Amino acid sequence: MVAIVYQKDKRSGITYAYHSISFWDKEKKQSRARRTLIGRVDNITGEIVPTDGRNRKKAEEKPPINRGRPAINSVKRTFFGATYLLDAIGEKLGITQDLKQCFPDTYKQILSLAYYLILEDSTPMYRFEKWGILHKHPYGDNITSQRSSELFASITEEDKQRFFTLQGKRRVEQEFWAYDTTTLSSYSETLRQVQYGHNKEHDQLPQLKLALVFGQDSNLPFYYRKLAGNIPDSKTIHRLLEELEILGYSKVKLVMDRGFYSEYNINCLYQNHVKFLVSAKMSLNFIRNELDEIYESFRSFENYNDNYEFYCRTVRSSWNYTQKRPYKGDNLKESRRIYIHYYYNIDQAADDEKDFDRKLISLKQELESGERVLQHEKLYQQFITWKTTPKRGTQVMVKEESVIEVKRYFGFFALITNETMNAVTALELYRNKDVVEKAFGNLKERLNMRRTLVSSEQSLDGKLFVQFVALIYLSYIKKQMQEKDLVKRFSIPGLLDKLDVIECFEQPGKALQVGEMVEKLEQLYYDLGVTPPTSL
Incomplete structure (x- = not known):
């Protein structure tokens, strides 16, 4: 007896159809069934779509798929307002141009997947098909789960580094760069860099680490890398400096928390002529010794800052710089200038x-x-x-x-730097470092990175890159919302949902028509630094 059986995959949500043939097993003396996969069930039409395993000969006779945006050969009405915003941001920040230069054959797919991650808020990749039908996006065609996996695997390290270089050149060279790491828990046991270590979210799962560099003025990320989950923050600076030098960044200024402090790291920063601002533990001897010299007069009226409601004072000191010189077989020892900014909050x-x-x-x-x-x-x-x-x-x-x-040292904290600035400026620069922490929040929540489910190194690397591209858009939107005071009225999802209702109408041989738009929506585009869409 032949029947069609439907079975839903709980993880992916995809329903598959099978030919089921019943027969009698003489050895086991029971009824058995032999199933053959027919295809997957389309969620919209209910039709069974044949998989690659069925009708291969027929599939080979089909014309090759056009990977670019297909020509308009039918009447279409799709949502356009939010994807138009992302198109405009991509042009403004050079994302589209840089991706096209680095990934000439796949940049449209990368952009469409990044748009989907931004607008669908943590929705799994296999739901792209439904979203893609309803929205106008750069690729203009469906990207199946298999195709997205192939795309992730095709993104090479060389192409990523080229993109980082191009994006970095668009940033302000004189600005400080915030550097920090976060942990990404993983269910995978096959990824080499997934290790047990200090998990910042106190998960019991193994993890990998993600390091991110952010411009503090632009509030935009331009570089990231992943590393093993058991590597402490203090061990990452030397490698970061090497990679930034390879990318061609000669004038570097880094802001880091005290997890990155070590004598070795500070020596590396001096050796590479890097300007830095780093939080230091009050338990360090040289920090306490300098404070002891000014301790009795620290809480004087002249040192009080009314805006921040704390006492602050800067001390110029000396750093005992050491450098191993294998080519000379000795250790160079010098005194380098360093500033210690002290703060006291009663x-x-x-x-x-x-x-x-x-x-x-x-x-x-x-x-x-x-x-x-x-x-x-x-x-x-x-x-x-x-x-x-x-x-x-x-x-x-x-x-x-x-x-x-x-x-004696309760209420005190200290920042150290090799650049001349006052204590208040240093604190403001350091506090702006939270742009990285907020970016990590966007990565984990909006970009579905709380738990990694990929099982191969290539897929993980590619998916991280697409999510990083999406993070650039989110960071720009967030900055504009803060500057225009939109954060009191909207969340990022709420604002994007407002724009997402705008439709566009396409038909063969006709110019694109944009749907009606109220003045409030037009103003949102202007607030976000973008000209509102108009019919072509």
């Missing part, structure tokens, strides 16, 4: 002291009850003395000198 100091006292109480109770915590052994030794006797039990005393020494 409210933060009070909060830190309360939290610390609560911690001391907790440590004291652990010892008195006999329920010691292995991870707290160093804290017991540093801040507490205790004695246990059969008659009086455990008596616990706090080491007052150790406590006073720690509390």
Whole structure:
């Protein structure tokens, strides 16, 4: 008996159709069925679309598929407002031109997939077909899951580096570049760089890391790379500087958090003539020693900043620079100029002291009850003395000198730099570094990067690149929204949805016609730095 059986793939959401032939198995003495795949079921028409495994001979007789935008041979009405915005941004930022130069055969597919990621907000790739039918986009044709995987695998490292170079040349050379990393958890066990390490989101999954460089004035990313998930931030600077030099960036200024601080990294930055602004731990000896010299006069009226409500002061100091010189067989030792910007927040100091006292109480109770915590052994030794006797039990005393020494630096934080600037300017530059953190949020949430599901290195590299292209568009939109104060009225998805209702009408031999548009929508385009669409 022959029947057609339908089965839905829970992961992809695709429904497949099979020929099912029933027969009697004499050995097992039971009814069995033999299935043969026919094809996938079209979600819109309900028709069964043959797969590559069926009617191959017939498929080979078909004319080759045109990978460019097909000529208009039928009447079409599609959504146009949001994709038009992305078209205009791509031209303005040179994204389209740079992609075309680096990927002449596939740049339209890359753009269409990037548009889809931006406008559909975390929707899986296999849903592109439905979106592509309803929207006007650069490629103008469907991109199947298989085709998108092939596209990702075709994106080479050489082409990516060319794109980074072209985009980097469009950025302001004198601006500081924010550099940071994030972790991307993965379900895949086959990717070589997926490793267990310090996960910034406290996932229990293995991970890989993504490092991103952002222009602080332009608020646009222009470079990224992935690295193994168990590599600490402090180990990434030397490689970053090498790659930036290869890309031709001679004038580099980096802003980084304290996770990137190490003596080796600071020496590397000096050696490569890189301007830097880095957060430094208050526990470092040279940071504390310089602060001790000005500690008593630090909280004076002259050092108070009313706008930020903290005290600040800058100290010029010396960095003990060292450089190994294998070609001479020695170590170069010199003194280099460095500036330390100190900040003191009295409210933060009070909060830190309360939290610390609560911690001391907790440590004291652990010892008195006999329920010691292995991870707290160093804290017991540093801040507490205790004695246990059969008659009086455990008596616990706090080491007052150790406590006073720690509390002395509560409320303080420090930034170090090799460029002349005042403390307030340095802080503003450092705080602008959160453009990277926000970009990571966009990558993980809007661009469906919270968990990576790809199983091959090539697919991962290609997908990351397409998502990076999408991130450039999102970063531009976000900056314009902030400058025009649109963030109070719209989220990014909300604004794009407003524009996405605008339609266009196409028919053979006729110019493209744009649907009606109210003045408020026209103003949104102007606010985003784009001229509103008009009929051609």
